[in-house]
Amino acid sequence: MLKSRPDLIQVIKQRNKELTEMQVEQVVETLVTQLRRGLVEGNRVEVRDFASFKVNHYKPRKARNPRTGETIAIGDRFKPTFQPGKKLREMVNKGLNKDLNKESKGGGDETN
16 A cells, blocks of 8 residues: 555556665655756646646735734645646545445445
């Protein structure tokens, strides 16, 4: 099950036995670096059939500290966002719906 960067490296290595672990690590690092670089430069980065990544800008605003009621200034900021592609959304919904149907038919753990 893929949960982290080392898991991804192992899956790629298993499917591409001609590559060394070091080569796979370099490929994964290059991918992450290029995604990061694109976002830092303010670009929208799209990986077709998977997702797109972009940076949203939030203007400065005033807010209140909920404990003290004091007004505070929040400066402008940038936040990277992830938008899943249509194919990924469909696959996730299909897979999770299958799991939910299995649970509702008594196939999963039921807690009272």
